[in-house]
Amino acid sequence: MDNLQQTITKGKSPAGRSLLVFFGLVFILAIPFWVIGGLIGRQLLPGLPIDALMAVCPVLAALILSYYESGSVGAKILLKRAIDYKRIRSNLWYVPILLLMPFVMVLSFGVMRLAGTPVPIPQISIVQTLILCILFFVGALGEELGWSGYAIDPLQRQLGGLQASIVLGAIWAIYHFVALVHAHRSISWIAWWSLGTVALRVIMVWLYNxxxxxxxxxxxxxxxxxxxxxxxxxxxSYYDPRVTGVILVLVAMTVIVIWRPRTLT
Structure with a gap:
C-alpha cells in the first residue's frame, strides 16, 4: 500500500512516466464522449453506447505523454507495440489468448441454463463474428496501447504484478462507469461487472508477462x-455479470495460486 501511495503521490514511475497524469488525461479526454453519449443516447451496437468511442482515449493519452517524454521516437515505439507479436515465444499462448473467453462464456451459458435461466441458444454467424472481431480489434488497440503499452510496466515495477493488475483493473472499470450508466445498467450490474473486470485485468497481466x-x-x-x-x-442481452464475474474471479485466483503474485509468472 505504501508503494501505491508513493506512486500516486509522486506521479512518476521509475522510467519517468507520469502515471497520475496519464490516468487523469485519459479521463479528461473521455469527457466529450460522455457528454455526447448522454445527449444523443444512441448505441453503436446493442448494449454498446456511443460513449464506447472513448476507446481512443488511452492511446491518445499515451501518445501525448510518450511524445512529451521522448519525442517522436517514443511515440513510434509505442505504436509499434501494436504488432509486437514476435514477443510471443510460443504459439501455445494463443490458446488462452483466443479461447479462454469463449470457454468462460460457454461455461457461463451452461451455469445459467442449469440454474433454470431461460437463456436461448446463441445464433452465431461467421460473417458477423468476423466483422465484430475487426471492430473490436480496433477498439482494443485504442485501449491496450494505453493500459498495457504505457501504464502496466511502471505500475508493476512499483507494486508488483498482482497489485498493479488490481489497481489498473479498478481504474479500467471506473473508466467505463459513465458509459454503463448511459447503457442503462443498474448499480448491481455495474458492481458485478466491475468485479469481473478487475479479475480480467489480473488474467491479462498474467498473459502479458x-x-x-x-x-x-x-x-x-x-x-x-x-x-x-x-x-x-x-x-x-442475456449476459449476467454475476455468473461470468464469479467464473473470472475463480480463473484469476487459479492464476494467483499457481504463479507468483509478485510477478504473475
Whole structure:
C-alpha cells in the first residue's frame, strides 16, 4: 500500500512516466464522449453506447505523454507495440489468448441454463463474428496501447504484478462507469461487472508477462472479451455479470495460486 501511495503521490514511475497524469488525461479526454453519449443516447451496437468511442482515449493519452517524454521516437515505439507479436515465444499462448473467453462464456451459458435461466441458444454467424472481431480489434488497440503499452510496466515495477493488475483493473472499470450508466445498467450490474473486470485485468497481466509483454496479445484477448459478450444471447442481452464475474474471479485466483503474485509468472 505504501508503494501505491508513493506512486500516486509522486506521479512518476521509475522510467519517468507520469502515471497520475496519464490516468487523469485519459479521463479528461473521455469527457466529450460522455457528454455526447448522454445527449444523443444512441448505441453503436446493442448494449454498446456511443460513449464506447472513448476507446481512443488511452492511446491518445499515451501518445501525448510518450511524445512529451521522448519525442517522436517514443511515440513510434509505442505504436509499434501494436504488432509486437514476435514477443510471443510460443504459439501455445494463443490458446488462452483466443479461447479462454469463449470457454468462460460457454461455461457461463451452461451455469445459467442449469440454474433454470431461460437463456436461448446463441445464433452465431461467421460473417458477423468476423466483422465484430475487426471492430473490436480496433477498439482494443485504442485501449491496450494505453493500459498495457504505457501504464502496466511502471505500475508493476512499483507494486508488483498482482497489485498493479488490481489497481489498473479498478481504474479500467471506473473508466467505463459513465458509459454503463448511459447503457442503462443498474448499480448491481455495474458492481458485478466491475468485479469481473478487475479479475480480467489480473488474467491479462498474467498473459502479458507470460507472452514477453506483448501488447498485441492483450489486444487480441481484449477483442475476445467484447466479441464473446456480443455473441452471448441475444446480442449480449442475456449476459449476467454475476455468473461470468464469479467464473473470472475463480480463473484469476487459479492464476494467483499457481504463479507468483509478485510477478504473475
Amino acid at each position: 507470460k507472452t514477453g509483454k506483448s501488447v498485441f496479445a492483450m489486444v487480441l484477448f481484449h477483442m475476445t472479451i467484447n466479441v464473446t459478450w456480443q455473441q452471448f444471447p441475444i446480442n449480449g
